Amino acid sequence: MKRLIWFALPLCAVVLIVLPLGLKSYGIYALTYWAISTIAAHGLNLTLGYAGQISLAQGAFVGIGAYTTALLTTHGVPFGVALIASFLLCLAIGWLLGYPALRVQSHYLAFVTLAFGTLAWLVFRNEEWLTGGVYGISDIPRPSVFGFSTENAVHFYWFSLFILAVVSFAMWWLVRSPWGRAFMALRENPVRALSLGVDTRRYTLMAFAIGAGLGGISGALFAPLVQYIDPAPFTLVLSFNLLLIVIVGGQGFFAGPFLGAIVAILLPEWLRFTGNAYLLIYAGLVMVMMVFAPTGLLGLWKRLTTRHIPTGAPVASLDGTVR
Amino acid sequence: MSGAVVLEVDGLRKNFGGVHAVNGITFDVREGEILGIIGPNGSGKSTLFNCILGQLPPNAGQVRIGGRDVTGLRACDLNRLGVSRTFQLLQVFPQLSVRENLILAGQEHEGSMLSRLFGRRDAGLTGAVENMIDAFRLRHLADSEAGGLSYGQQKLLDAAMAFMAGPRLVLLDEPAGGVNLTMLGDLRERLREMNRDAGATFVVIEHNMDFVMSLCTRVICIAEGKIIANGAPEEIRANPQVIEAYLGH
Numbered sequence: 249m250k251r252l253i254w255f256a257l258p259l260c261a262v263v264l265i266v267l268p269l270g271l272k273s274y275g276i277y278a279l280t281y282w283a284i285s286t287i288a289a290h291g292l293n294l295t296l297g298y299a300g301q302i303s304l305a306q307g308a309f310v311g312i313g314a315y316t317t318a319l320l321t322t323h324g325v326p327f328g329v330a331l332i333a334s335f336l337l338c339l340a341i342g343w344l345l346g347y348p349a350l351r352v353q354s355h356y357l358a359f360v361t362l363a364f365g366t367l368a369w370l371v372f373r374n375e376e377w378l379t380g381g382v383y384g385i386s387d388i389p390r391p392s393v394f395g396f397s398t399e400n401a402v403h404f405y406w407f408s409l410f411i412l413a414v415v416s417f418a419m420w421w422l423v424r425s426p427w428g429r430a431f432m433a434l435r436e437n438p439v440r441a442l443s444l445g446v447d448t449r450r451y452t453l454m455a456f457a458i459g460a461g462l463g464g465i466s467g468a469l470f471a472p473l474v475q476y477i478d479p480a481p482f483t484l485v486l487s488f489n490l491l492l493i494v495i496v497g498g499q500g501f502f503a504g505p506f507l508g509a510i511v512a513i514l515l516p517e518w519l520r521f522t523g524n525a526y527l528l529i530y531a532g533l534v535m536v537m538m539v540f541a542p543t544g545l546l547g548l549w550k551r552l553t554t555r556h557i558p559t560g561a562p563v564a565s566l567d568g569t570v571r
Numbered sequence: 572m573s574g575a576v577v578l579e580v581d582g583l584r585k586n587f588g589g590v591h592a593v594n595g596i597t598f599d600v601r602e603g604e605i606l607g608i609i610g611p612n613g614s615g616k617s618t619l620f621n622c623i624l625g626q627l628p629p630n631a632g633q634v635r636i637g638g639r640d641v642t643g644l645r646a647c648d649l650n651r652l653g654v655s656r657t658f659q660l661l662q663v664f665p666q667l668s669v670r671e672n673l674i675l676a677g678q679e680h681e682g683s684m685l686s687r688l689f690g691r692r693d694a695g696l697t698g699a700v701e702n703m704i705d706a707f708r709l710r711h712l713a714d715s716e717a718g719g720l721s722y723g724q725q726k727l728l729d730a731a732m733a734f735m736a737g738p739r740l741v742l743l744d745e746p747a748g749g750v751n752l753t754m755l756g757d758l759r760e761r762l763r764e765m766n767r768d769a770g771a772t773f774v775v776i777e778h779n780m781d782f783v784m785s786l787c788t789r790v791i792c793i794a795e796g797k798i799i800a801n802g803a804p805e806e807i808r809a810n811p812q813v814i815e816a817y818l819g820h
Contacts, residue, residue, distance in 0.1 A: 426678040426687040426694045433664055433675055440662035443624065445650035445679035445736065500666075 264409060268402045275517075276401045277473070282513045283408040284469045289493040289505035290419050291462025296491075297499030298423060299455030300435025301349050305361040307486030308368035309338045309460045313467025314477050315372060318385040327391030327472070334468035335461045342460020346453035365487050372479035384478030388471045398472075408469050415462060422458070423502055431455055435500070496537060498544030507545050511537075574602030576638070577740050577772050578623070583632035585615075585622050592618040593629070594796035600740070605766055605773045607787035607804070609780070611817050615796040616776045617659060620744055624656055625649050636740070651680060655738035659745045659776075661725050665718025669709050669728055672717050673700045676735035699735065707731040707761065723754045730758065734765060740772045741765075747779040755779070759786050780818070784808060792817060 268276045292306045313334035320330035348360040372379050379385070390398045391407070398404040422428055430451050433441035442448050471477050489512055497508025515533070519526040541548035578600040585593040592615045600606050608616050621627040623634050625646045634642045636652055644652075664672050678687060678694035687694060704713050707727050712720060717728055726749070733741050746762075747755050759782060765771045777783045783790060783804070790807040792800040794816040800807055807813055 422688070424692055425689075426674075426692070427684075429667070429671060429675050429678065430687075432667060436664045436666060437662055439626070440658065440664070441675075442646040443626075443650060443656050443658075443662075444676045444732065445647050446675070447647050447679070450684075 261413075265406070268405050273401055276405055278514060278517050280401070280405040280408050280473055281470075282509050283405070283412045284466050284473060285490065285493060285513050286505045286509045287412055287415050287469070288463045288466035288490050289497070289509055290415055291459035291466070292490050293459075293494050293497075293499060293501075293505050294419065294422070294431065294462070295455050295459030297494055297501070297504065298428060298431040298435060299452065301346075301452060301455055302354065302358045303345075303361045303456065303459065304358050304484065304487045304491065305345060305365045305368070306459070306463050306490045307482055307484065307488075308365040309342065309463025310467040310470060310486060310490075311368055311372055311479075311482030312338055312341065313464030314471040314482070315379055315385070315467070316464070317468040318388045318471040318477050319378070321389050321391075321472070322385060322387060327389075327468075331465065331468045334464040336464075338464025338467075339457045339461035342463075343453050343457040345460065346456030349452050349456060350449055362484065362487075365484050369479055369482055369484070372482055379479070382478060384476055385471075386476045388475045388477065390472040390475070404473065408473070411465065411469060415465060419462075420502060427451075427454075432500070492534070494544075496534065496544055498546030498548075498550075501544065501546035501550075504544055504546050511545075574604070574772075576600070577602050577604075577636065578774070579633075579635040579638075580619075580623060581633045581635070583619065583622055583634065584630045585618050585627060586630050591796045593622060595632070596793070596796070596798055597632075598791055598798065598801065600772060600774055602739075602772055603766065603770060604789060605762070605775065605787045607783040607790040608774060608776045608793060609778070609783055609790060609807070609813075609817060610793035614793045614817075616793055617744060618796075619793070620656070620742055620774075620776060624654065624742065647679070650736070650738075653736075653739035654742070655733040655736060655740070656742040657729050657733050657744055657746060659748065661722070661729060663717040663720075663725050663728050663732070665716065667717060668714050669717055669720070670700055670704070670713045672728055672732055673703055673735055676732035680736045696735075703731050703735060706764075708757075723750050726750050727754070727758070730761070734769070734771070737769070738771065740774070743773060743775045743777075745777055746775065747777055747782045755782060762786060780808075 268279055271279065288306055288310050292303060295301050295303045316334040316337055317330040320333060321327055345361065345364055349357050352360060373381055390404055392398065393407060398407045430441070430446050433446055434448055434451050434455070438448050493505055493508035493512045495508070496511045497504030497506065516526060516530045519529055522529055543551070576599045580596055580598050583593050583596045584591065596619060610616050618627060622629040625644050628643050633640055636654060641649055641652065664675065667675065674693055674696050677696045677699060681694045681696065682690060704710055707730070709727060709731065712724060717725060720728065726746070730746060746758060750758060762773065763786065766773065775783065775787060787804055789802065790804050791798055792807055792813045799816060800810045800813045
């Protein structure tokens with residue numbers, strides 16, 4: 249399996265790098281949006297998939313990141329600074345949003361985060377002095393990286409892909425570290441985790457904060473991608489779409505967001521050849537997928553490839569024999 | 572027993588509405604002791620455990636570990652002070668492997684938060700984990716997901732996890748529950764070894780009287796939230812109050 253991964257990884261990287269070269273502008277936009285959505289989904293996968301804390305506010309964090317970057321870069325602040333500011337602001341707000349999770353769980357927590365998502369959207373729409381309200385913010389510049397302009401759509405895609413690679417490496421490191429193990433313990437059995445010295449309060453807050461921070465990075469890339477933002481893309485639909493990405497890909501699997509974003513972002517585009525029925529077909533496919541693979545595509549893969557220990561499996565004895 | 576006092580429980584009370592689940596319990600546990608706590612269902616044994624371990628706030632009384640007042644301290648902080656526990660119901664992490672379960676049980680005792688993020692994935696515990704795997708004869712299951720193990724195997728893993736951080740005091744809540752006779756004997760031997768070789772001190776809640784009487788050095792019997800007897804196993808077995816309230820004729 250490891251060998252397969254080491255073979256597939258560079259192959260996927262090469263495919264992703266050369267893919268936009270044969271595409272028209274909308275295709276490149278869709279691919280860039282896939283990369284940006286995958287970053288936000290990585291964040292939600294940490295909060296929900298690894299740490300088991302439901303959040304319907306990820307779309308709001310993408311919005312906060314997008315508005316932060318739009319406001320800063322249109323006032324002459326370099327993109328790099330705006331990106332870090334978006335990350336840190338969402339990290340701080342995410343930390344605060346984590347506090348309710350210390351008191352409520354499951355659907356109660358979902359409603360708390362849903363309310364936050366609505367509140368954020370109302371701020372985007374109503375606080376015209378800051379966000380421009382429904383008129384939004386236009387002329388958002390695309391960054392130059394060490395003199396390398398990303399004005400060109402392909403160049404911006406490559407830039408987004410690079411940020412995705414950096415975020416993915418950081419996530420891979422995080423989930424493989426003792427922190428990742430503690431996040432999983434929080435998801436699987438918080439009472440036992442606490443009794444083993446895991447500070448579940450701190451890890452819950454960190455899961456929310458880091459997840460939100462990655463939403464902020466995603467938003468910081470979304471703003472220069474579209475170069476004009478208004479409240480419309482940051483409704484609750486975005487949060488639900490990011491949730492769909494995480495669940496379809498397989499929550500708690502590192503590669504889940506990549507696959508989930510292919511299904512949620514790229515599949516509807518590929519289905520456009522079916523005409524007006526494409527969304528109907530897409531919805532049907534997602535429903536079928538959820539029925540047959542409730543643990544997502546990678547959950548299904550794991551189920552098919554994992555050897556099951558049959559009932560009545562040999563029992564180990566302390567004398568070393570197996571009965 | 573002449574060892575230093577490890578655990579002191581002083582006048583502990585816990586009420587649920589009008590029910591006095593723990594009603595002024597006082598006892599202490601000395602280093603190297605294996606104290607058994609017995610009593611009928613609903614007598615307040617698990618509530619007592621939960622109050623000692625910070626999982627329920629007591630209404631009154633004090634819990635001291637090594638002379639330090641730890642009443643109401645969070646379970647994770649108590650664990651870092653060297654107090655470990657197992658639960659009545661199985662509490663392993665089903666999607667983690669046996670090895671990962673054991674690393675998790677010890678990792679929060681190693682280094683700082685930052686070192687756990689940027690340091691070694693095994694938190695430097697590979698040696699200790701491999702020793703524990705061998706001690707509990709879990710070698711052939713080391714890479715299996717804990718959720719796929721049989722009940723008895725999970726019970727062994729649960730006990731092994733309690734010992735990972737080298738605790739000075741381990742509280743075991745019905746360790747023999749649901750374990751077959753052969754494995755029960757093995758578990759008893761394992762606990763005796765831990766007591767003898769590692770100097771671990773235990774408090775054991777258990778209904779299996781043979782297990783309690785053969786393992787424990789002292790036994791406390793609780794009924795209706797109060798201690799009704801406290802002494803050597805053979806004294807407890809012969810105590811008329813204990814026979815009346817719990818053991819039966």
